[in-house]
Amino acid sequence: MADEVTVRPPSIRDVARLAGVSHQTVSRVLNDHPSIRPETRARVLEVMGELKYRPNRAARTLASSRSQTIGILSASSTQYGPAASIAAIEAAARERGHWVSTANIDAHDPESITAGIAHLSAQSVEGLVIIAPQTRVFRALESQRIDVPYVTLQSELRGREHHLSVDQIAGARLATRHLIELGHRDIYHLAGPQDWIEAEARMRGFLDEMDAHDLPMTAPILGDWTAEFGYYAGRELLRVRDFTAVFASNDQMALGLLHAIRDEGLSVPRDLSIVGFDDIPESAHFWPPLTTVRQDFPELGRRCVELLLDGASPTTETTIVPTLVVRASTGAVART
Missing domain, CATH: 3.40.50.2300 (Response regulator)
Structure with missing residues (x-):
């Protein structure tokens, strides 16, 4: 019976008891509340480390009404550009304390697009990135209702709202x-x-x-x-x-x-x-x-997460200008 008790993972109340604070204080530390004194925060974090405490994300979401998750709807994650964009968004989101959930859809199947949006909505994502290289996907998306801030990463949509891309x-x-x-x-x-x-x-x-x-x-x-x-x-x-x-x-x-x-x-x-x-x-x-x-791509990811999380509206500076990398595969035309 004793062995069964030791298997139980540490709870927020265990952290509170050992840190000498209330469980509400521990919750505030988890949610980065500004009212917590630095020394209290440090003590709570130290106890979390000692206990190897891992917060329950579902419980935190219910308590704060924030999922700390960005959704990505991707129609071609196997190609280098979309895959690199996803990786860049994930890295930028982590720096802001957020996670990324990706739904890969079939660009040929409109029902797949609907299901992908529903899947991400069920996770209460705080924002949505649409990486869909094919024009038919955007035609299908026009009939969808998207209730969270979103950004599309496509150059053809230049001048429209919600747009960000490499030129x-x-x-x-x-x-x-x-x-x-x-x-x-x-x-x-x-x-x-x-x-x-x-x-x-x-x-x-x-x-x-x-x-x-x-x-x-x-x-x-x-x-x-x-x-x-x-x-x-x-x-x-x-x-x-x-x-x-x-x-x-x-x-x-x-x-x-x-x-x-x-x-x-x-x-x-x-x-x-x-x-x-x-x-x-x-x-x-x-x-x-x-x-x-x-x-x-790193700059693309940073700007994308910034637009979603900071509530900023895309401005005229919604495109990132690429650069030419000159190596040995090009040279002056041969003269005859």
Whole structure:
């Protein structure tokens, strides 16, 4: 019987008794109440550590009417951009004493979107982040009622309320301008899938920059974000080889292109230059190391959590401008 008693986890009253305070005082410490004296707070925290006390989050939520949780509705957490955004939001939320609950939905299924919102609402999330790269998801969301502050992380929604994003168009223009400044005139664009907001924005940035320099354009090639497709597209393009550079809409497709070019016996950047987008951790270790566009995901996460928790309204400064990281995959156009 004695063994059964020792198994019981410590309670808030155990902490109060050993710290010599009331259980209400312990509760105030847990909720970071400003009326608690520093020495009292320190003593209570010390006892919590000694007892290895873990507060009951459900009870704290009921007592404070705050869940200290941010919800994320994600339609593509497997791709680098959405996954990096989720990680950045989680890190920023932890710094503010909050947790993150993620509901992964099927972008092709409107009922999945409804269920995802209901799932997060049942957890009494204090705010919601919508990371849905496909336009069809936002069309489905228009019919949903969202009763908490929310932020969408998509560039196409610029100028609308609740919007925050990395400026994909500006990033694509940086990549394209870099190639033009190196003397390239015949540049192809390997785009992402149709219906993806980022893919559309990066394509638009490429076309805008080419048009600004009055350069001839060919129709962008629609890919699927994978290195396999990049390899396939590269093999097909090299049959004619009427270009000197390619701007790939993500680093994985750029990796496939590098492979195809190498298999053809050509050299990057001596024969062809390649630029990617995202600056995934591996891009610095491609051969050659990849010139690419870097998105500031930590800053995106910080601003997102700030908007949700501080009750601020998005201002005109709702986009984060990416930067170009120049490595060895780009060089001056070969002179004939």
